[in-house]
Amino acid sequence: MDFFDVISVDEARKGTIKTFKEYKFDIEEVGLLESNNRILAEDIYSNINVPEFNRSTVDGFAIKSKDSHGASESIPSLFNILGEVQMGKATSYSIKSGEAVYVPTGGMIPEGADGVVMIEYTEKLDESNLMVYRSISTNENIILKGDDIKIGEIALKKGRKVTPEVMGVLAALGISKVKVYKKPKFYIISTGDEIIDLEEKLELGKIRDINSYALYSLIVNLGGEVVGKSIVKDNYELLRKEVEKAIKVSDIVLISGGSSVGARDYTNKVINSFNGEGVFVHGISIKPGKPTIIGEGEGKLIFGLPGHPVSSIMVFKAIVEYYIKTKMNIESIDFKTKAIMDFNFPSSSGKETYQMVKLKEEDGKVYATPNFGKSGMITLLSDSDGYIVIKSYEEGIYKGEERDVFLF
Amino acid sequence: MDFFDVISVDEARKGTIKTFKEYKFDIEEVGLLESNNRILAEDIYSNINVPEFNRSTVDGFAIKSKDSHGASESIPSLFNILGEVQMGKATSYSIKSGEAVYVPTGGMIPEGADGVVMIEYTEKLDESNLMVYRSISTNENIILKGDDIKIGEIALKKGRKVTPEVMGVLAALGISKVKVYKKPKFYIISTGDEIIDLEEKLELGKIRDINSYALYSLIVNLGGEVVGKSIVKDNYELLRKEVEKAIKVSDIVLISGGSSVGARDYTNKVINSFNGEGVFVHGISIKPGKPTIIGEGEGKLIFGLPGHPVSSIMVFKAIVEYYIKTKMNIESIDFKTKAIMDFNFPSSSGKETYQMVKLKEEDGKVYATPNFGKSGMITLLSDSDGYIVIKSYEEGIYKGEERDVFLF
Numbered sequence: 077m078d079f080f081d082v083i084s085v086d087e088a089r090k091g092t093i094k095t096f097k098e099y100k101f102d103i104e105e106v107g108l109l110e111s112n113n114r115i116l117a118e119d120i121y122s123n124i125n126v127p128e129f130n131r132s133t134v135d136g137f138a139i140k141s142k143d144s145h146g147a148s149e150s151i152p153s154l155f156n157i158l159g160e161v162q163m164g165k166a167t168s169y170s171i172k173s174g175e176a177v178y179v180p181t182g183g184m185i186p187e188g189a190d191g192v193v194m195i196e197y198t199e200k201l202d203e204s205n206l207m208v209y210r211s212i213s214t215n216e217n218i219i220l221k222g223d224d225i226k227i228g229e230i231a232l233k234k235g236r237k238v239t240p241e242v243m244g245v246l247a248a249l250g251i252s253k254v255k256v257y258k259k260p261k262f263y264i265i266s267t268g269d270e271i272i273d274l275e276e277k278l279e280l281g282k283i284r285d286i287n288s289y290a291l292y293s294l295i296v297n298l299g300g301e302v303v304g305k306s307i308v309k310d311n312y313e314l315l316r317k318e319v320e321k322a323i324k325v326s327d328i329v330l331i332s333g334g335s336s337v338g339a340r341d342y343t344n345k346v347i348n349s350f351n352g353e354g355v356f357v358h359g360i361s362i363k364p365g366k367p368t369i370i371g372e373g374e375g376k377l378i379f380g381l382p383g384h385p386v387s388s389i390m391v392f393k394a395i396v397e398y399y400i401k402t403k404m405n406i407e408s409i410d411f412k413t414k415a416i417m418d419f420n421f422p423s424s425s426g427k428e429t430y431q432m433v434k435l436k437e438e439d440g441k442v443y444a445t446p447n448f449g450k451s452g453m454i455t456l457l458s459d460s461d462g463y464i465v466i467k468s469y470e471e472g473i474y475k476g477e478e479r480d481v482f483l484f
Numbered sequence: 485m486d487f488f489d490v491i492s493v494d495e496a497r498k499g500t501i502k503t504f505k506e507y508k509f510d511i512e513e514v515g516l517l518e519s520n521n522r523i524l525a526e527d528i529y530s531n532i533n534v535p536e537f538n539r540s541t542v543d544g545f546a547i548k549s550k551d552s553h554g555a556s557e558s559i560p561s562l563f564n565i566l567g568e569v570q571m572g573k574a575t576s577y578s579i580k581s582g583e584a585v586y587v588p589t590g591g592m593i594p595e596g597a598d599g600v601v602m603i604e605y606t607e608k609l610d611e612s613n614l615m616v617y618r619s620i621s622t623n624e625n626i627i628l629k630g631d632d633i634k635i636g637e638i639a640l641k642k643g644r645k646v647t648p649e650v651m652g653v654l655a656a657l658g659i660s661k662v663k664v665y666k667k668p669k670f671y672i673i674s675t676g677d678e679i680i681d682l683e684e685k686l687e688l689g690k691i692r693d694i695n696s697y698a699l700y701s702l703i704v705n706l707g708g709e710v711v712g713k714s715i716v717k718d719n720y721e722l723l724r725k726e727v728e729k730a731i732k733v734s735d736i737v738l739i740s741g742g743s744s745v746g747a748r749d750y751t752n753k754v755i756n757s758f759n760g761e762g763v764f765v766h767g768i769s770i771k772p773g774k775p776t777i778i779g780e781g782e783g784k785l786i787f788g789l790p791g792h793p794v795s796s797i798m799v800f801k802a803i804v805e806y807y808i809k810t811k812m813n814i815e816s817i818d819f820k821t822k823a824i825m826d827f828n829f830p831s832s833s834g835k836e837t838y839q840m841v842k843l844k845e846e847d848g849k850v851y852a853t854p855n856f857g858k859s860g861m862i863t864l865l866s867d868s869d870g871y872i873v874i875k876s877y878e879e880g881i882y883k884g885e886e887r888d889v890f891l892f
Contacts (some may be wrong), residue, residue, distance in 0.1 A: 108682065108697060109697070113704075113705070127691055128686060128688060128691075129689065131691070133859075133860050162677070163689075165689045166689045180746065180747075181747075182691065195745070224860070224862060225862075225863060238701070239701065240698045240797060240865075240892075241698060241797070241865035241892060242866055243698055244694045244698035244793050244866065245863065247692055247693060247694045247696075248692055249692075251682070252682040269572035269573075270571045270590050274516065274655065274658055280537055281537060281571075281574045281592045283534075283535055284534075284657075286652045288655075289652055289655035290651055290652035290655070292517055292520070293521075293647065293648035294648045296520055296521075297520075297648065310571065337543050337603070338588065339588075383589060385652050411819040411821075412821065413821035413822060414850055415822075441822075441886075442822055450541055450631070452590075452627045453632040457648075457649035458640070458649040458650055458653045478849075
């Protein structure tokens, strides 16, 4: 006895991608600092070598490395000091055998030199004579021209998130403006006669709106933007009006709540009342989260998420995040770790099951302990470290097996 | 031959905490949505039960669970339907043996009922007679009053980062304003005659400022704010002037660059020229990152970070992040995973060594491969997935051992 024509998580993901295969997220050009945590919308080619010259990584003397061969504390090699390289300046020195030039860290290596001996291993006899107490190998203490980034190569791929190290690469290339995806615009509608917002008085039978706040944070952390947020009573006309408004200003509409049959019917009818394909996913074999519907109206993606906070958050992670990641070519944004399951958990539901776990470390091993609780409880999430995914074809979890834990 | 009076990473961390033990990061009250990704500056006590009433997690009939015992597809139990609970309303129904009340998902459970049988396992004979085809256990499909969060308990601890699930808990408690730590204010100064900013022309011998951009991103992602950012030539007077300005407007000043002996001397002298303890860390036995100095001037924390991008980023992670986390009681903000080392790596340097690695997954196991490169190269980081920490007392890494990999 099932009210839903349920499909698998994978089918729901593919169906959504397929329906919106023509949908494009806009691209915008932003300043480098502004690009932090955004997603690159273009491959970044290097138009320079980094560095553009052979560069010393230490304070020391540039020499021909073979001139130092055999040098030691007891038998130093002798060099003729030509002079000093100025920081930030090109050098016109050219080194021949037996000659040395002082180069500070980051300074340019003179022509002819193929190694820098650290100042700690040298001794100046006078202004022009240097003793070297150590042998160096070819290119020791040098970053060669183009060693870091070569001219013409793809330095960063489209879909890469701008993290500190990516921003460092962009800065190294002198890129002051970068093309990133515009933040996807979301509109969150919480439905339910029992749902009240923060400022309202909590009366018996009512419950505070949890979902729209948790979804807000998920959206922002995913790189999206919340352009609207409202609570609507279980009423067809009111919900339709609000969705109509939402469609106009957003890329994705999330209708949360409506896990009861009646409320689900409203959501379904509302989505189908707009031009477009209407509801194309009527339930997903996911636990928690089954009563999820997905549709298209006026070209916009509309989700009917379950009312239970945990269900709604997990469906967001399973479907909405997947959609955004796929559309923006994001390689991965999940943090996961391996952990040893310290419990048996039969799961023959035929559903893709998201089981919350807590992690603990003992003797250098990480163990996952299940956190059972009802999906209506937000503390089921806030008391957990992450979750494991049990595929629909699996029979469950065996104690002792190692699995991926996706971290919150 | 060492120019530094180096101390361990642990000593540098403790020394910094000790010197700034009186330093307080201010607290501010922000709206709930604004609190996303901020750090709670107070324990959050619950002043309500969540939920405030026994609540159904399904659409179904509330009954006395023992009345269903023995019920099955072939031998249903018969119930008398009293009526229906309205969503969002308190109910005045009271159930006696043999009676049932319809309750939608999220609805209030009538007095006397201790279970809800899902609608799928029932059949209405007429308006007042119900057949139940399944036995339920006590409290089945009910979230009891206070099950999620109990009145008077600490729902969230000081130092907790506001993630989607934490925001959900705050919303559930009806907290519209929350006390969080003010964003720590950073001022970034890049030094070096060879350093140029994005808009300047790249001439031979010059190199683009990488560090301040990477540090900017690290600071923002740590929850800080960059109040100033500048490039200063290797000149005592210019640097002193800029640091003086920086101290006035920030909590922490990062002077990056100056890995050459001369530049390091400037930084040292500048920090010591202000009132206060001056430089108290003259080098850290960390690899990369040794030439790091830490000081106090006019009550503010001042770092002299190495000029190499990788060194400067790793010192930020090792020392600056630790400082902020400790001052704000943040439990953990690191994402790490266990991985099997697929290489031998002797490290008898006596330094705490941060080795960059790439991760690969094979047959469900995660392996870490070293990414060698010079610390002057930013791609050493952007091409890696994370890093392992080899403690100073360790002899290195053995192939096959499992270690924590800290993820970027």
